[in-house]
Amino acid sequence: MSNDLAIATVTATLQRLLIRGIPDIPDGNVTVIPPDRAFGGGNAARDQINLFLYQIMPNASWRNCDIPNQIRHGETSQTPLALNLYYLVSSNGSGDDGILSHQWLGKAMRVLHDNAVLSREDIRAALLENDLYEQVERVRITPLSLSLEDLSKLWTTFTTPYRVSTAYEVSVVLIESIRPARSPLPVLDRILTSQPNLLSPFPTLTQIEIPNPQNAARCGDGSANSGDVIILKGHNLDPEPGETPEIRLQHPRRKEALQSPSIEDFSTTQITFRLPDNPDPTPLATEPLEDPDQWLIGVYRVTVQVSRIRQSPDGSNLRETRTTNELTLAIAPRIINLSYVAATRQLTLTCTPRILPEQRTFLLIGDFQVASDNIAAPTNTLEFTLPSMVPAGDYFVRLRVDGMDSLLITRRGTPPKLEFDPGQKVTIS
Numbered sequence: 045m046s047n048d049l050a051i052a053t054v055t056a057t058l059q060r061l062l063i064r065g066i067p068d069i070p071d072g073n074v075t076v077i078p079p080d081r082a083f084g085g086g087n088a089a090r091d092q093i094n095l096f097l098y099q100i101m102p103n104a105s106w107r108n109c110d111i112p113n114q115i116r117h118g119e120t121s122q123t124p125l126a127l128n129l130y131y132l133v134s135s136n137g138s139g140d141d142g143i144l145s146h147q148w149l150g151k152a153m154r155v156l157h158d159n160a161v162l163s164r165e166d167i168r169a170a171l172l173e174n175d176l177y178e179q180v181e182r183v184r185i186t187p188l189s190l191s192l193e194d195l196s197k198l199w200t201t202f203t204t205p206y207r208v209s210t211a212y213e214v215s216v217v218l219i220e221s222i223r224p225a226r227s228p229l230p231v232l233d234r235i236l237t238s239q240p241n242l243l244s245p246f247p248t249l250t251q252i253e254i255p256n257p258q259n260a261a262r263c264g265d266g267s268a269n270s271g272d273v274i275i276l277k278g279h280n281l282d283p284e285p286g287e288t289p290e291i292r293l294q295h296p297r298r299k300e301a302l303q304s305p306s307i308e309d310f311s312t313t314q315i316t317f318r319l320p321d322n323p324d325p326t327p328l329a330t331e332p333l334e335d336p337d338q339w340l341i342g343v344y345r346v347t348v349q350v351s352r353i354r355q356s357p358d359g360s361n362l363r364e365t366r367t368t369n370e371l372t373l374a375i376a377p378r379i380i381n382l383s384y385v386a387a388t389r390q391l392t393l394t395c396t397p398r399i400l401p402e403q404r405t406f407l408l409i410g411d412f413q414v415a416s417d418n419i420a421a422p423t424n425t426l427e428f429t430l431p432s433m434v435p436a437g438d439y440f441v442r443l444r445v446d447g448m449d450s451l452l453i454t455r456r457g458t459p460p461k462l463e464f465d466p467g468q469k470v471t472i473s
Contacts, residue, residue: 046176050217051100054129054183057162057170058095058214065155069093069148080204083136091144092136093152098198099130103216106181121225121413124218130188132198134209149208153187156212160185178402179218186213224431225413229440232453232462247350247368249278267374269451270339270396271321275314276348278368282312283350289315290349293373295340297400302339315348319375338422339397341445343374377443377450379468380424386473389430395443395450398422408442408449409434409470436473440464 046053055076062074073092075082082094106126110119133152137144159166161184167177176183188211190198199206253275254268268274276291283289289310294301309316320339348368356362380394391407399405405416407428414434417427426443443450454465 046179046217046219047174048219049171049174050176050219051097051127051129053167053171053174053176054162054214054217055095055097055131057167058131058156058185060170061159061166062093062095062152062155065158066093066148066151069151079132079134079199079202079207082134083207084204090136091138091148093148094134094136096132096134097129098132098211101128101130102126103128106216106218119225119227122221122223124220127217127219128213128215129217131212131214132209133212134207136207145208149210153210156185156187176217181216181218183217184215186215187211188213224433226411227408227413227442227444228411229464230449230452232464245280247278247280247348247366249276249281249346249348249368249371251277252346252371252373253277267376267448267451268319269376269378270319272319273308273316274319274373275316276346276371277314278348279313281310281315281348281350281368284353284363287351291315291317292347292349292367293344294347295342295344297340297342297402302344339375341375341377341397341399341403341448343372343448345370346373347371374448376448377445379441379443379450382441382468382470384470384472389432389472391428391430391441391470392425393428393441393443394425396424398424399426399445403446406444408444409472410437410439413444430472434472438469438471440469442468 059074059076063071066074069091073090075092075094076096077094079094079096082092082096103126106124108123109126110121110123133149133156135145135148135152137146137148161182164177167174167183190211195206195209199209254272281289288307290304291307292301292304305317305319307315307317347370349365350368351363351365353361353363375397377395377397377399380396382391382393384391391409393407399419400422401419403419405419405426407414407416407426409430412431412434414428414430417429419426440452442452450468452464452468453462455461456463
């Protein structure tokens with residue numbers, strides 16, 4: 045999802061691509077202004093490429109869709125502003141030379157053709173404080189076939205002589221609404237079923253289980269907490285005798301997979317390991333804030349690597365490493381403590397694992413969704429300034445990080461009964 049800098053970011057990205065892709069034209073001659081200003085006056089005497097945003101239209105496919113990874117079933121929010129942008133690319137040759145004009149236009153079209161899908165790196169570098177590069181849908185450039193009549197109408201509005209030109213559609217741009225979402229409490233009971241895969245001769249994962257009964261009751265949404273025991277089920281998971289399988293967990297915000305967690309037990313049909321538990325979320329003075337092995341909140345891709353020895357045709361032994369299919373394991377935030385200051389309407393919470401500045405963080409209080417205050421560095425302590433629309437009263441709260449909610453449901457009493465965790469309740473006055 046992106047903020048209201050998205051339109052300007054697309055224009056700046058296209059301009060930077062043209063400047064970088066056509067080094068033999070001066071940077072100042074690649075403009076993004078109306079054609080009458082670009083080619084009027086004395087500008088006809090210079091080499092020039094002009095990129096002009098002439099129309100913005102709603103995107104029909106996305107205009108009624110909820111925000112991906114942020115809004116769940118049963119929640120309501122303002123849909124994002126989904127837009128298609130339409131650009132006109134025109135050129136001019138030095139001395140009003142037609143051949144040079146066509147040369148510059150051809151180079152500009154080649155650059156846009158080679159960058160039909162804008163890279164996240166180019167978008168990120170185009171404009172400060174934009175977050176268009178984080179949106180789920182990629183931004184694509186598509187050439188348009190405008191008729192002579194359409195072109196004639198366009199250039200008539202510019203009140204300047206016609207220049208050879210071509211048009212492009214850039215889509216889709218999703219601008220997030222700043223209106224708060226409504227997030228009701230989850231249901232207390234839910235039944236999950238899974239369909240196992242057919243047996244395969246290769247190492248295969250079929251299911252991920254959280255076997256701790258107390259935690260399992262809380263994990264109706266399939267997410268785990270730090271300290272939970274995880275069981276990977278499948279078949280052909282045992283390695284060569286004397287060796288241990290290797291678990292690979294890949295977070296979408298990390299380039300490299302985490303180091304394999306310590307395995308408690310394994311067999312041909314299952315592997316048991318425990319997620320790290322950090323009862324004191326305050327980092328040590330010697331602990332790096334950007335530790336590449338730091339566990340993060342989010343959905344991990346889980347695979348297992350198994351080493352085997354097989355005999356080659358010449359009788360020698362060869363070691364091969366086989367990797368299972370991927371399953372997903374969601375690790376949710378866990379709220380450690382809560383505090384509220386009525387004078388400033390500021391709610392402070394401590395959680396684990398640590399949260400990165402680029403992770404999207406919200407507090408769900410009652411059926412209100414509140415964005416976190418500025419996060420400058422990786423932290424376990426978050427502050428939320430509650431808006432005046434949140435009335436006084438007792439509320440259960442949840443922490444949502446990159447679409448993952450803290451687990452609010454627990455099992456208490458004898459016999460065990462599902463209820464909301466009283467440790468995640470706060471009184472607003």
